[in-house]
Amino acid sequence: MAKQLSDDTEAPAASTRPRRRAGLSQARSRDTRRRLVQTAMRLWTERGFETGIEETTIDEIVEKAGVTKGTFYFHFAHKEEILLELGYQTATVLYEEATRCVNAQRTLEESLRRLVGSLVASVQAAPPAAVGRAMSEFLRPRKPGDEPPASFPSFGQALEILFARAVEVGEVTDAVEPGEMAQIIEALYVDSIMEWSKGRLKHLKPSLQRRTAVVLAGLRPGAAF
Template identity: 30%
Template sequence: MNEDKAGPRRSLLAQGRSRDTRQAIIKAALELWGERGFDAGFDGTTAEEIAARAGVSKATFYYHFARKEDVLLATGWLTAKVFYEDVVKALIDGSSTDDVLNDVTTKLCRRIEKVPRSALRRMMQVMSDVSDRPQDGERLRFQRGFAVILLQGQQNGDIPQTLTPSDLGMMFEVMLMSAIREWAYDEDFRLSEVLHERFAVLLAGARHVSASALGRPAAS
């Protein structure tokens, strides 16, 4: 094999193995915490136990995660990554902006509702302590998925050009995180129903906001 091609290939294989190892550790941690009940399981489960369940060494665990709380962060980023992949699949199918948003929101809510509320509360506490959340690799944010939906809507003429997709995507992400927090602390909160309603209102507002309302000159 040509050396120029072998180097990048080895790099991709190494990245793939590293990603698989991280996901195996996350899966093992979630399994153990779930089996023991999250509140007791999180505090009582050691990194060594998680590593053993994942089939890796304790040193490998600490190579990927400095502490157990970082596994929770990675779980959140992994959820955002799956959300983004759902968005791409829905857009490829050629669905409308509203249908794509409704579809991916329903799937996201189903995933979130499977997570113990106590786990979500701990995760949000950890996230509030993290000031730098880069949007690359495993650290994908929900904003990006929403922005892709809205960009496609603008390209199709379904959404006006008055707001940038990234700014509007951030608004959707803020609304999402607020609803997740409410669900985590309120047993009666209807996550899916509320999010669909709020997203519909935000999308309708985006479709009707004018350039003048944003303090911009009207298009000539």
Template identity: 30%
Template sequence: MVPGRWIGPARFPFPQGTEVGEILPKGSEVAPVKDSPLPRRERKKLETKEKIFNAAIELFRKKGFENTTVEEITEKADVGKGTFFNYFPRKESILNYLGERRMMAIQEAFYENIPEDATIEETLRRIFEILARENEKEKPLVKLIVGEILKSRESLKEEAHAGQLFFKSLLEALIARGQDQGEIKKEFKALKLAEILEGVYFSSVFKWLDSEEDRSLVEDLSEKIGILFEGVRQK
């Protein structure tokens, strides 16, 4: 995962060479092209960032976000404060980085988990499944992050908005491609369908986080996407 350009395979809905700043939050990192090894220096930087991130997340789980200090994070990660701030300008940036990792997981899906001949519906289902499974792995952590975003933390809200913009842009691009390929009805605007899908995703996540029941977010989203496509699928 190195700073640079967002590069995807031919079926990825953004053009090869798309600037990161056009889609992702400023300063985001993206996955390297598959089979392109990272230079040693970049690999070392990523390892250091991951070490800080993992140390922070472990402390957040034990003590909570508010009660964890930067000093405790650097001590656990065995790095200096200067090194910490080289990678994370503030403590909240660690939570933002988790969101970036979700975006990376989506891109990785296009390389390894989505067949070349997959329909747009199958592609969207797979993306939502990947995101849901990532959330299910870390429900307490996701709940913590959402709680922090909903508080008056402008930096987190800005980053969250940038992440949502990427997600909606991805959905819109895929839907538009589905319309061009005759899979989705053209009478609906791609942007509006993307906004509906985006709303379905976030409302489902919030409801799942608020529930004490052992509900499957993966199954819930799959069922809702199926209902939506019953109405927009080109017969």
């Protein structure tokens, strides 16, 4: 027991250096990853997303990014995974926004208004064709073992923490699970973004706002299904 206690007290000092080293290499790794994403996005945008992804080789991406091919494959299994990165970045931004809203005890309506604002800004920062390809990559059927990493928060999780709180404080009915509410909103937003990316929807924001309003009206407190 004494031995174990001694091990415990030594542990923090012993682990500080490796942890700091891991932190530094993690930061370097993140930078490399970001550079690969930016380089690929730049090449694809120049060449157009219809055929640009197919036409651009991994050799070209790593050469322009100044990294080795091995480094590329350390980060991504294939080119298309870079497209998922766009989605992860957006999901992370939205998750942070949702967390801030819950902490600030904002109303559900105001929280979703802010989330829609962040979502539109993030989506419209990329060319519509890139967004369309990224969405398709997310929706692509996957074989076991080919799933995207679970370490990123999902858009659905961001919505779920908002709805969970809204049920708790009685802003919406408790007859529907918060997870299901989140999935309803997510499915409707994904559909609007898809339509926008295909040029079939001119204005993304009003579409998201209208769909939010319909669902919130349908989930008003006291509603039973």
